[in-house]
Amino acid sequence: MAAIDAGDTAWMLAATALVLLMTPALGLFYAGLVREKNTLNTFMMCVAALAVATVTWALVGYSFAFDEGNGFIGGLDHALMRGVTFAPREGMTIPHLLFFAFQATFCIITVALVSGAVVERMRFLPFLAFAALWSVLVYAVLAHWAFGGGWLQERGALDFAGGIPVEMGSGFSALAAALVVRARKDYGRQALLPHNAVYVLLGAGLLWFGWFGFNGGSGFGTQNAGVLAFVNTLLAPACTLVVWFALDLLRGRQITAIGAATAIIVGCVAITPAGGFISPGWAMALGALAALPCYAAILWRPRTRVDETLDVLAAHGVAGMTGILFIGLVAQKNWNGVADGLFYGDPGQLGSQALAALAAPAYAFVMTVVLLRAIALVTPLRGPEHHEALGMDLTHHGEEAYASGEGAILFGSEAGVQP
Numbered sequence: 001m002a003a004i005d006a007g008d009t010a011w012m013l014a015a016t017a018l019v020l021l022m023t024p025a026l027g028l029f030y031a032g033l034v035r036e037k038n039t040l041n042t043f044m045m046c047v048a049a050l051a052v053a054t055v056t057w058a059l060v061g062y063s064f065a066f067d068e069g070n071g072f073i074g075g076l077d078h079a080l081m082r083g084v085t086f087a088p089r090e091g092m093t094i095p096h097l098l099f100f101a102f103q104a105t106f107c108i109i110t111v112a113l114v115s116g117a118v119v120e121r122m123r124f125l126p127f128l129a130f131a132a133l134w135s136v137l138v139y140a141v142l143a144h145w146a147f148g149g150g151w152l153q154e155r156g157a158l159d160f161a162g163g164i165p166v167e168m169g170s171g172f173s174a175l176a177a178a179l180v181v182r183a184r185k186d187y188g189r190q191a192l193l194p195h196n197a198v199y200v201l202l203g204a205g206l207l208w209f210g211w212f213g214f215n216g217g218s219g220f221g222t223q224n225a226g227v228l229a230f231v232n233t234l235l236a237p238a239c240t241l242v243v244w245f246a247l248d249l250l251r252g253r254q255i256t257a258i259g260a261a262t263a264i265i266v267g268c269v270a271i272t273p274a275g276g277f278i279s280p281g282w283a284m285a286l287g288a289l290a291a292l293p294c295y296a297a298i299l300w301r302p303r304t305r306v307d308e309t310l311d312v313l314a315a316h317g318v319a320g321m322t323g324i325l326f327i328g329l330v331a332q333k334n335w336n337g338v339a340d341g342l343f344y345g346d347p348g349q350l351g352s353q354a355l356a357a358l359a360a361p362a363y364a365f366v367m368t369v370v371l372l373r374a375i376a377l378v379t380p381l382r383g384p385e386h387h388e389a390l391g392m393d394l395t396h397h398g399e400e401a402y403a404s405g406e407g408a409i410l411f412g413s414e415a416g417v418q419p
Helices: 006-031 036-066 096-115 124-146 165-183 197-219 222-251 257-274 280-303 314-332 347-378 385-390 392-397 406-414
Strands: none
Touching: 006 036, 006 096, 006 197, 006 257, 036 096, 036 280, 036 392, 096 124, 096 197, 096 314, 096 406, 124 165, 124 347, 165 257, 165 314, 165 347, 165 385, 197 222, 197 257, 222 257, 222 280, 257 280, 257 314, 280 314, 314 347, 385 392
């Protein structure tokens, strides 16, 4: 059994805190993208993920993800954190307890990501139920497939920091959720514009900052893999930004703030699965390449009837799939010590990556539909149209992000309360 390494442990404590910061940063990013009347509710969905996913992870989620179990799902040996102690996790130089906490932050941010598909219309209490079930039955299962000894890992699929459970899992679950919950009442009839671009930029910047822990920490120490992922997390999003600027100029002759913030996220997502497996040069190429399908998907989505509010599918599902497949092309054993891709002599690696890119989205999509349909049998997923018109902040939390008082007067009048 490996001994605890103080340097590795110190870095992983910092990385865990960095990843936890990403959830309120996502709340800020998402809150700026919605209309003013839904600011608090959108942020609160991310806060809810912090609470619900942490509890479910401690109860059974971690065990389902990382206990031996079988190829599909882990067992229950670590349920209720049984056996999660100060001793090093097998094969690592950090305490098992710290590994548990680091992986918990991944589950939290992924649950929060899915909320972006249903903000501005899904009721808060059904979302809490969905977050609890999804974290256990979708995220934990996909994490087991990718990291916990599951069938995709056994078939050689590589995923350094979460392209399978976090990025593709959230992106394709978001598509399913948008289809089940259906479009906002004003979708397609009026412009539904972001209300605060500064929030969006600040949230994106904090997310990028946290991503250095997300990817760099996935080496679980201060060895080469973590360093490579850390540097690639700097390079890839910068290249995505440059290409996004060019696409914005070609399309509208203006570089937009919302576009810049989105580009940062796309670049971070694309490098997430590949960060510790590809060279810095290829990381730059991946960042530039990922901008193209994601930009196209964001332009295409409003032309459909799918009101996937904050483009989680494009920014996470498509970008994550791009990164997963890119590993199969350009992974280099002399950089990662694990495997080569097609360009370096191993076409089989591309096959393993393609299998992951098909199986994970399919499972996430189907299970999300099943879970939301089941919840809808118990309680409505959406409230009355006039509640949506007033805004989710007042109708679900009794508060306003910006205390003008006008919304409160309207809401009080509706309830028969004299202003």
